[in-house]
Amino acid sequence: MHPKLDINLAGIRMKNPVMVASGTFGYGPEYSGLVDLNKLGAIVVKGISLQPWGGNRTPRLVEVPGGLINAIGLQNPGVEGFCEKYMPFLRKHDLAVIVNIWGKTVEDYAEVAARFSDVEGVHALEVNISCPNLKAGGSAFGTNLEATARVVSAVRARTRLPIIPKLAPNVSDIGAFARICVENGADALSLINSFPAMAINVETRRPVLANVTGGLSGPGIHPIAVKLVYEAAKAVKVPLIAIGGITSAKEALEFIIAGATAVAVGTANFTEPQTALRVVDGIADYLKRHALPSVDALIGSVRL
């Protein structure tokens, strides 16, 4: 018997629940020589803003035990540049295209969302309210309930596409943020973004990253992410996309059992570009071994 891997995520049909996370897989072409995009459930592209944006100075990345800290600063070609340069390529492939969007003001977010509404081939918008690398906007929104509500409702008002707010991990009550997003029209939720973090070169006594602080990602944050997904699943009914420290099917399965409908592989793409494909295979094997008919049967099946 062949288990059903396909899922329905807020109306988006995906052939499997495995996606690649925003900022770790570029816009599609970068890894396409190594990874058959048609085998992925979805790609979440690097964060896009209204106008092109240059991001932070280098160094932008540093490896630490259990992961890495990044402060890319959301460099991107802007809505127009992205649509011209990358959408034709993405349209040629059979996978869901989720565009990660951000802005410095509520209006920015809403405007970007509006621009993407009628772009052919865009399946959903992931609303990044949790980037640790923006002075204005970013996690300033995602750690404030009222600001979160404003961004989500403003985006909701300007697009018919499914919207997926991406939650910040550095909050005390993830359930409250999940609920306020849903109350304001979120169709699904992504969690989590990277953790605000910092590394100091003790010899020079300077921060390693030009931006001083950055976002921690990788295997080390996975157990925290599982807890947050578990809490969010108790708080809301909408589908959850779980992100954080996935390196194999094992971590992905923990997320699904904790309550996620889909998962996204981030940092591990740098380590092993084919990680997402291995996760797909590993989930299929697991369902067979446990005689489960589908991914759906596993979602939130944790036994207390």
Added chain:
Amino acid sequence: MHPKLDINLAGIRMKNPVMVASGTFGYGPEYSGLVDLNKLGAIVVKGISLQPWGGNRTPRLVEVPGGLINAIGLQNPGVEGFCEKYMPFLRKHDLAVIVNIWGKTVEDYAEVAARFSDVEGVHALEVNISCPNLKAGGSAFGTNLEATARVVSAVRARTRLPIIPKLAPNVSDIGAFARICVENGADALSLINSFPAMAINVETRRPVLANVTGGLSGPGIHPIAVKLVYEAAKAVKVPLIAIGGITSAKEALEFIIAGATAVAVGTANFTEPQTALRVVDGIADYLKRHALPSVDALIGSVRL
């Protein structure tokens, strides 16, 4: 030239800035066959409550990449039991004794603090408002500004000992928590406690820990802790005790450069019981190499 390692932490004189963290070094005797307590700056004993407390069921601990998750549940012999069984031993040693205290109600905290006020050989109280393993109390206090204020002021009112609230990491604005603690009489601050986290056995689909969730500690959380210490140091003037993922002098030095006056070694005691001693030596070597006269000269010396 021999650099000065001794520090003055809220009036507590310590021969060096290296302590062992609460819950990872017992009450003193456990590791004393391997570690000369007289070489440590201070010991923070396992959390003590008014009455003896049994803690959680087993399994209470699980190793994960980059650290471990614990859900001990604050098992302890209570104030009386602790004073009888362990204070005579601790008094015989030349190091600062900091008692980590907790309660289920504000009154509990205040009462425990009062009981310790006149106990000879106790140098300070670390107020644990951030234990991820308590349904009532614990991080329920530490993630709520108003509750934090109530606990700290209540404890302040009942003791003349220096009080050191221990902050939770799962907050959006650590500076606000640092400030409210100081406004309510804190003499110093400890940060951070372990992160709420969860591990699931995918084969059984059950949580690995009997308590379902626990607290993540170890090397993986260090870069997050550095960021939080850096933020707290900008927010308040009182001395900070930095905790999280120290395995060598390097991580300790990052903390001090970020703004900490002292550091505490936790999980690494399990890996290498003599870690704290090596950190002391490593800090001394570093000060020599950089021709720095004292630890004080290094505190908060990060160059932006």
Added chain:
Amino acid sequence: MHIENGKVLQHIPIGAGYKVLTLELPVIAAAARPGQFIHLRIASLPDAVLRRPFSIYRVEGGTLSILYKAVGRGTEAMQPLASGEILSVLGPLGNGFPLPLPAGRTPVLVAGGYGVAPLYYLARKLQTKGVLFVGGAKAADVLLEDEFRALGWDVEIATEDGSRGVKGLVTVPLDAWIKTGRTESALECFACGPNGLMKALGHRAVEGGFKAWLSLDRHMGCGVGACLACVQKVRIDGEDTLVRVCKEGPVFEARDVIWED
């Protein structure tokens, strides 16, 4: 209790997936007693924050051996260990089996899996010879039979598939043996193995009225009594208390242990 860097002297497979690892540990070996364990830092798993506990199987001169099987990350990472490599070892830890054996008692050893290891060390220290009850899934899983016989001990075997000795769990031949006219007061039982076996044996001891010492296996953090990860509920003079398997244990008297699940 000591921390000592041990040089690997030997690392040999003994069948059924088990290996014997022998380390040069003069200081720890000199202090060791049967039933105690060591806490091993696995150098080839640098990111692991926890050591791994292993019972002491043999002590000869300045060397100490453990008998182990690959069951996960750590023990897998131990597989390639070769002579000359250095491992950080904490030990000896815990209290061993109570010695000496009271006069006139016949020692009865009951082992499952790696449990034969500490019991073999015990058998070598006991003046009186006795009988070992050892079980396994199939014939090949029965460990150290020849070693025990070489010490002059009787060995009673049970295998789940009946391919060797009695068919079933090791408790089957044990029950039979006890029934055949033993005076319970004349025997003293020492056991180490899976929790299921320890529990079954514990109940028999209490009901059958014979003395039994059980070596329990609990997940551990520090191994020295500091973290409270390894607690076990016991009843001591009528009072329930939590004791630390790494410190007050791993050996407990059957009648004191309170089985919660």
Added chain:
Amino acid sequence: MHIENGKVLQHIPIGAGYKVLTLELPVIAAAARPGQFIHLRIASLPDAVLRRPFSIYRVEGGTLSILYKAVGRGTEAMQPLASGEILSVLGPLGNGFPLPLPAGRTPVLVAGGYGVAPLYYLARKLQTKGVLFVGGAKAADVLLEDEFRALGWDVEIATEDGSRGVKGLVTVPLDAWIKTGRTESALECFACGPNGLMKALGHRAVEGGFKAWLSLDRHMGCGVGACLACVQKVRIDGEDTLVRVCKEGPVFEARDVIWED
């Protein structure tokens, strides 16, 4: 771009702390060009989430070699690599040096540290012989001199302590050499080394009006253009833009590079 598991064939020290690691990589080797690099996963550092980039030094048949030095965690962990071990390799990555060399041009290579590696690979591919300027702290740090001479190239040496060749940085003999009656338009420079050297050379090229190709060294994440960790500001037809050293680079024309610090 490919992912290939490469078997270690050779791993030999060549002095000054450098080693040459040779891997069996038929697919990547067949596609490689001078100036490109590989992204290596260090198996003995399983917890490292990032690969490590290394320039391609030699390609022969189905084998590929890199020349490297231990400077941190990853390169330290590479030290014990032995024949037969398998490493996951991503490559060939980036754009190489522009070939062929326009007719009538003399190739001038300028190397610092590991920079000799990609330049040696380039020299082997160039039809025209030229001159290599190579520097080091002391005589022992001057790498591959014999290899270049064996190709029939001139080698000009500078050492900071003057123990070999001219005393000072490699730019000293270079300046002298250029001044002695060269027509700048007749030479084309290819360089790889520390950022300080690349910057110094870049300015000389712009002022001196000769063509120079610089291979830049930036910390990398993905190595394939996806993460934007490795960006460099360049001016292309009057417009400032950020390019990815791993993808549009690592080789850039000196006059395009904007040096921010």
